[in-house]
Each structure stands twice: as C-alpha cells, then as structure tokens.
Amino acid sequence: MQSQHAAPVNDTALQKVFVWEAFDATDLMTQAAAKLYEHTLTADERIPWMWIEQSVQDRTKSKPRSGEWSRHLLLAAPEGRQDDPDALAGYVYGALLPGYGGYLCYIGVANWARRMGVGGRLYEQFFKVLRVDAGELGEPLPFVIWESHRPDPLAEAGDWENWTARTRLFDRVGGQWVDGVDFLSPNFAADEEDDAAPPVPLQLFVKPLDTPEAAFTPERLREVVGGLHERVYHNLPGTPMYDRTLPASCEPRLRPARAAGVRKSERGELV
Ligand SMILES: CC(C)(COP(=O)(O)OP(=O)(O)OC[C@H]1O[C@@H](n2cnc3c(N)ncnc32)[C@H](O)[C@@H]1OP(=O)(O)O)[C@@H](O)C(=O)NCCC(=O)NCCS
Structure with a gap:
C-alpha cells in the first residue's frame, strides 16, 4: 500500500514534476490516487472514489x-x-461545466511532496486542460471555482495549518475568496437516510480567467454561487440550502484568498 509518508525520492527528484491525465481506473497510479484522496480529505468533504473512477473510464469514450x-x-x-x-506526488480532479465555468472538485498532495510547488503545478495544468475543453466547444472559460471547508475555530492546530496551506496555495494560483458567502452543501459522510444531518458550510474561491476580475460584481457573484448550487447540487431557488446560502442580504465580493486564511476565535475575533 502506498504510504503518504513514503518519501521515496532523492533530493533532486522534485525539480521536475510531471503532470498527466489518468485514463485507466485500474492503473496502479490511479489506484494510488484513490488512497491519497482518502488520506488527505475528511469523509464529509469527499464523494465516493468510485464516481471519480467511473469518470476516468468514461473519458476514454468521448470528447467534450x-x-x-x-x-x-x-x-x-x-x-x-x-x-x-x-x-x-498528487492529484487534482474537476470538470468543465459547459455554459458555466470550470469546477475544481478535489486536490491533494502527498505529505512527502508538500511545499515543493506540486499543488501549484496541478492547478495550472488543470486550468490549461479546461481551456482546451472550452476551446473545443467554442466557449470562453470565464472562471474556475472551487470550494473548501474552513475548520471550526476550535479545531486542532493541524487542521488550521492545512487551512493556511490551502489558502496560500489558492492565493499563489490567483484564486480569489468569495467573501460574504457560506455555501451550504450536503454532508456526504451522513447516512443517506439521515435528513437531519447538518449541511457543511464551505468557502468558495474563484479564479477569473476570460472574465476580468472587476466584472465579478456582487450581482454576478450571486449568479455564480447560485449556478454552483443548481448545476452541481441540483438545488434550485426556493430549496433550503440554496436560500440559506444566498439570503437577500448577501452581497458577495472577491477578496484575496489569503484573507480567508485568518483564524477566528470562538467569539469571532481575528487572531
Ligand atoms: C493544500 C495542499 C494541496 C498544498 O499543496 P502543496 O503542493 O504543498 O502546495 P505548494 O507547494 O504548491 O505551495 C503553494 C503555496 O502554499 C504554501 N504552503 C504550502 N503548505 C504550507 C503550509 N503547511 N503552511 C504554510 N504555507 C504553506 C507554499 O509556501 C506556497 O506559498 P508561496 O508560493 O507563497 O510560498 C496540500 O497541503 C494538501 O494536499 N493538503 C491536504 C489536502 C487538502 O487540503 N486539499 C485541498 C482541498 S480544497
């Protein structure tokens, strides 16, 4: 079994990182990605790996x-x-949603390969792949969006350290935090029958691409956030998660991703 702690490289090994697309779910590298996925993300943040595997298989059958x-x-x-x-060293998984934008679902880097630029490389390559997809469809790629779960104020130091790593990575790749929105998403760790499982509040990040940053006004951001609910979670206006994410008073705005990394005390003060 692959271990996150296996540091199987010599000093120079990461001077050149190779990034490629997986097309075979049975390949050992794809299976290693499954293990890394389960190691690096908590259960309430991830979908079953089987769904990702299925999409890897489907890729071989179709163009965008x-x-x-x-x-x-x-x-x-x-x-x-x-x-x-x-x-x-790492993986990234996501999709082009035609007529909307890019959606980066998950990214993870093995412990031994962290802080060496692997996360940044994966983001950049993902943006490129989606540009090609959009080009094939004759569409622009206005933005790429992703979600991330900010730890509870009282969470362990390790969770906060990872949050800092995430927001620095997001910053490094030009991601902007959608300040003013707690995006309520279903809790995938909960039993399917468990309707009472509280939704998971996520922070959203947007990388403006063909649409300039200044065009992401509060109105446009509300559309982007609402679009994510509709297209990814099938929540329409009038459903509880949609309406609680976007109350009438909500005025989202873009801010540097680093600003989302600030830790808050139990009383909501910045510390
Ligand atoms: C978040 C994660 C993907 C970062 O990957 P990475 O390959 O280490 O990131 P990079 O080396 O490309 O670094 C990007 C930036 O983050 C900073 N960074 C990375 N890890 C850091 C840490 N532990 N503390 C502070 N800064 C950190 C780097 O210094 C760099 O910033 P800089 O360019 O301004 O110096 C990785 O820590 C990880 O896999 N975490 C667990 C899974 C996870 O949280 N995934 C994200 C789900 S949304």
Whole structure:
C-alpha cells in the first residue's frame, strides 16, 4: 500500500514534476490516487472514489460535448517515476461545466511532496486542460471555482495549518475568496437516510480567467454561487440550502484568498 509518508525520492527528484491525465481506473497510479484522496480529505468533504473512477473510464469514450460535464483526473509524479505508485506526488480532479465555468472538485498532495510547488503545478495544468475543453466547444472559460471547508475555530492546530496551506496555495494560483458567502452543501459522510444531518458550510474561491476580475460584481457573484448550487447540487431557488446560502442580504465580493486564511476565535475575533 502506498504510504503518504513514503518519501521515496532523492533530493533532486522534485525539480521536475510531471503532470498527466489518468485514463485507466485500474492503473496502479490511479489506484494510488484513490488512497491519497482518502488520506488527505475528511469523509464529509469527499464523494465516493468510485464516481471519480467511473469518470476516468468514461473519458476514454468521448470528447467534450456541449451540455455535458467534461471531467478530468490529473496526476503528478517526479519525472521518470510516473509508473511508481510510491512516487505519486498528487492529484487534482474537476470538470468543465459547459455554459458555466470550470469546477475544481478535489486536490491533494502527498505529505512527502508538500511545499515543493506540486499543488501549484496541478492547478495550472488543470486550468490549461479546461481551456482546451472550452476551446473545443467554442466557449470562453470565464472562471474556475472551487470550494473548501474552513475548520471550526476550535479545531486542532493541524487542521488550521492545512487551512493556511490551502489558502496560500489558492492565493499563489490567483484564486480569489468569495467573501460574504457560506455555501451550504450536503454532508456526504451522513447516512443517506439521515435528513437531519447538518449541511457543511464551505468557502468558495474563484479564479477569473476570460472574465476580468472587476466584472465579478456582487450581482454576478450571486449568479455564480447560485449556478454552483443548481448545476452541481441540483438545488434550485426556493430549496433550503440554496436560500440559506444566498439570503437577500448577501452581497458577495472577491477578496484575496489569503484573507480567508485568518483564524477566528470562538467569539469571532481575528487572531
Ligand atoms: C493544500 C495542499 C494541496 C498544498 O499543496 P502543496 O503542493 O504543498 O502546495 P505548494 O507547494 O504548491 O505551495 C503553494 C503555496 O502554499 C504554501 N504552503 C504550502 N503548505 C504550507 C503550509 N503547511 N503552511 C504554510 N504555507 C504553506 C507554499 O509556501 C506556497 O506559498 P508561496 O508560493 O507563497 O510560498 C496540500 O497541503 C494538501 O494536499 N493538503 C491536504 C489536502 C487538502 O487540503 N486539499 C485541498 C482541498 S480544497
């Protein structure tokens, strides 16, 4: 089994990171990505890996098609070790949502490969892949959006350290925090029958691409946030999660991703 703690590289191994797309769910590198996925994300943040595996298989059958999500799983490893599951440095998974924008679902970097620029490389490559998809459809790529769960104020130091890592990475890749919105999403860790499971509040981040940053006014951001509910979670206006995410008083605005990294005390003060 691949361990996150296996640091199987020599000092120079990460000077060149190779990023490629997975097309085979049975490949050992794809399976190593499944393990990394389950190691690096808590259960309430992730969908079953099987769904991702399915989309990897489906990729081999089709090109981007108007109206259909175009999903991608990208993997990273030191150059020359792309066949060694112990050398899997990271993965990113997401999709182009035609008529909307890009949606980055998950990213993870193995412990031994962190703070070496792997996360940044995966983001950049993901943006490129989605640009190609959008180009094939003859569409612009206005933005890429992603969600992230900010730890509870009293969470362990390790959770806050990871939140800092996330927001710095988001900042480094040009992501902007959608301040003023707690995006309520279903709790995937809860039993399907458990209607009472509280939704998970997520922070949203947007990387403006073909649409300039200044065009993301509060009105436009409300559309972007509402669009995420409709397209990804099938929540329409009038459903509790949609309406609680976007109350009439909500005026979202873009701010540097680093601003989302600030820790709040139990009383809501910045510390
Ligand atoms: C968040 C994560 C993907 C970052 O990956 P990474 O490859 O280490 O990131 P990079 O090396 O590209 O670094 C990007 C920036 O973050 C900073 N950073 C990374 N880890 C950090 C840490 N632990 N503390 C402070 N800053 C950190 C880097 O210094 C860099 O900033 P800089 O360019 O301004 O110096 C990785 O920590 C991870 O996999 N965490 C667990 C899974 C997870 O949280 N995924 C995100 C789900 S939304």
